[in-house]
Amino acid sequence: MSILVVGSVAIDSVKTPFGERKEALGGSATYFSMAASFFNKVNIVATVGEDFPKKYISLFKSRSVGVEGLHVARGKTFRWKGWYDYDLNTAHTVYTHLNVFKDFKPEVPRDLRKSKNVFLANIDPELQYNVLKQVDRPRLVACDSMNYWLEHKKKAFEKLLDKVDILLLNDSEARQFSGESNLVNAAKFIVSVGPRAVIIKKGEHGVIYFSKKSHFIAPAYLLETIYDPTGAGDTFAGGLMGYLSKCPKIDEASIRKGIIYGSILASFAVEDFSVNKLLEISLDDINARYRHFREITRF
């Protein structure tokens, strides 16, 4: 069952204590789709400008990422420039040029409207809602957001939540949205107002999963070198949704495994700039790290 993702495809310039990359492939839908494509066919709904390099289109195609819904608009591609210091948890933005993304009205191509697995990456919750309306009874809907929407479009976000199976937020967003400083209370609040489950991402400290019935906690895979944390959250979502799209049943056990696959994919992504590391590895590498993760966490 294939996967549909709506989000951004961007050109990123990033500097970290370990190096710098200018005008590299980025964006939430990019990281998500590269990660999910290890498991299944992914289709992107996004917009880029006329300047978007053809080589990246070819790259998507070579990874079984469908670009039928990747609209090329007049103007320039969304660009972000930022940097991280040794605290790799905090991105410092130099600029965000929305460019063609400013007028993005996502349209799901007709033959993708039966997609069974949908990931709504971080965009305006009204657009996320609008995308969902175009999809015919998906089996699984997961959704990301960010502090800006939680503050400025809270009502639209809350309306959306009712249709979401799994909401992904980072810890500060979960605290902001719930008004609870304790993450257990934050998670309980969140599942009480809509989504069937919430995954709170704590970066290098792992994740917390809460549904109405149960919860699951997992540390992050330990790394010696983190070159660039950009896209880690979307890569996590890609691993999670990619794995789940192959599962006949979405239950507690499959979600837990999906969360670990998400962590593993994210652990690879941050070991290089842009999506470079994801282009180097194979499903065997992912499964080997998955087994290693199990080995270093069991007791």
Added chain:
Amino acid sequence: MSILVVGSVAIDSVKTPFGERKEALGGSATYFSMAASFFNKVNIVATVGEDFPKKYISLFKSRSVGVEGLHVARGKTFRWKGWYDYDLNTAHTVYTHLNVFKDFKPEVPRDLRKSKNVFLANIDPELQYNVLKQVDRPRLVACDSMNYWLEHKKKAFEKLLDKVDILLLNDSEARQFSGESNLVNAAKFIVSVGPRAVIIKKGEHGVIYFSKKSHFIAPAYLLETIYDPTGAGDTFAGGLMGYLSKCPKIDEASIRKGIIYGSILASFAVEDFSVNKLLEISLDDINARYRHFREITRF
């Protein structure tokens, strides 16, 4: 095989966003021994002043904590006053009155010199070394420290490390001692200079264990309410050493289980002020939470 702990027995006054306690029982050896006593006989080597309440001596005895090595010196008991704000990871000290602790020269009573399991809580590393010399070939030696000693008594600390099986540090101490910001690199450095293994405590984010051969990562047990984090690290050590003291063999598997028992004991301790919560619970409660921890982490 009984346990020997050398450390502080103190009177603490603590304020957190959730309440305040004045002149309550505290100190590293106190938290450690209360936690370890669920598993085994523990003997304290420490010093208190003449003002130390008799009821606390009775309390130790009632918990099978041996006080033969608890020296009553002329003067006042060690007192600490501090507070925490909503970031419960950082203790703010109002005062530290060492009092009789200033002249503490730990002496291990003759019949405790064959103790097989020794925990050197955070005191001057020269005193820790001196205690170890008084013990006749212990089976297991674990040791804690703090930033002050790592900075001002680094040589004495390094000399001690050679005799330590498991070193416990928190994340900032591990970074300080190793000069490495990445915790994997910090842990690898630490086990290269002496101890057989290191446990890096990350508070609410769990622990990392590294030996020369392997590693283990565990999240912390999730709590809705943390009333007072004072003593969590020493309680963790008490659970770890208590469990290990009952194990015929100290190997990777038993250490991993011990680490989880340590986390569980610490999770109880922070649910109330002083050692109050540890006085309320039973080994059944601990085992129930251990099983729950296993349930919410397995995948």
